[in-house]
Amino acid sequence: MSVIQQQQRLAAAIRDGADAVDLLAGDHALGLEVYRHAYRARLVAALTDNYTVLARALGDEAFEALGQAYLAARPSQHPSIRWFGHELAAFMAAADDELVPHASLVDFARMDWALRGAFDAAEALPLDPVTLAALGPDDWAGLVLHLQPSAQRVVLSHAIEPAWRVLREWDPESGDDQPELPEPVPHEHVLLTWRQDGETRWRSLEPLEAVLLQAVADGAPFALLCERAATELGDTEAAAPAVIGALQRWLADGLLRAT
Known part of the structure; x- marks a missing residue:
């Protein structure tokens, strides 16, 4: 041998x-x-x-x-x-x-892994708002946005975020007993995790933003984002302002990358 x-x-x-x-x-x-x-x-x-x-x-x-x-x-x-x-x-x-x-523990695992994935993801140049400001009126319909590599979206079945936050802030080495946790009630929703300025971040998404981010991930142009918003809101006139509001938040959060 x-x-x-x-x-x-x-x-x-x-x-x-x-x-x-x-x-x-x-x-x-x-x-x-x-x-x-x-x-x-x-x-x-x-x-x-x-x-x-x-x-x-x-x-x-x-x-x-x-x-x-x-x-x-x-x-x-x-x-x-x-x-x-x-x-x-x-x-x-x-x-x-x-x-x-408890079934909610599966969601704890999903959230932990999504945050770790966001922390380790590749870095890309953020989209500069000046680039968007330079667009002409006819350029917006075909505009395709791109998410940062660190942006992770995961479907959760329970509202675990309050309990997750309590546990994350608790230091077992302190000798203190595990704090009392809020009950994670069943609630299907999308959790967004990403990295900004070297720090991992997360937030629970409202249905409209979850739909819009899915469309961005699918490579949908801006015009289609507005169509999706109109369908979700049931209001055509409110669609474009809602998408612009989401876009402003994404820019502030560093969720979009330059092409």
Whole structure:
């Protein structure tokens, strides 16, 4: 057996629990168990870092159980542990009540991951309002806007944001008990996350802005944004002012990139 083959088998033994009795025996076999434990512990620690608020919501013991179950079902496939956990929300949605005692916890996972994605996204030059001011009246209908790479939109099924904010501000290392949390009631809506000036930001979207941002993401021209607004509002005259108002907010928030 070549050195490379031995390394591959040893890695499989640590990662997957594969048999390596012909490679290690005695004290060395005991050392393999140490490596197996350390491997799993490091990945669960990475999961805790990627899902900080979810981990606080569940508590150490419950999150450890969730992490170990996820690792067993979805082994890490990426060279960087930064990306370990990208399927956690989907895994939780199909898990039993013992691992996920409240359905809203799936949304905690979705929000945590969206914010981490916004933080790590590529940087692009923001759209300069001067560029829009230079447009002529005939240029607006065909104008296509572009979202920053950091802009993440995720559908949530519960109003978790108040509880998420409380947990995010709580420091478990302070010794204080977990604060009382607002009840996350069922409420399907879109959460927007993005990065501005090096800081991750988020807000819950009203239905109209969610529709407009979806149209922007789809590459719809400005005229079509106005049509979508008219349909959503049921008022043709109010459509253009509503889209302009949304555009002004997007510029202030740095959500749009230059082409």
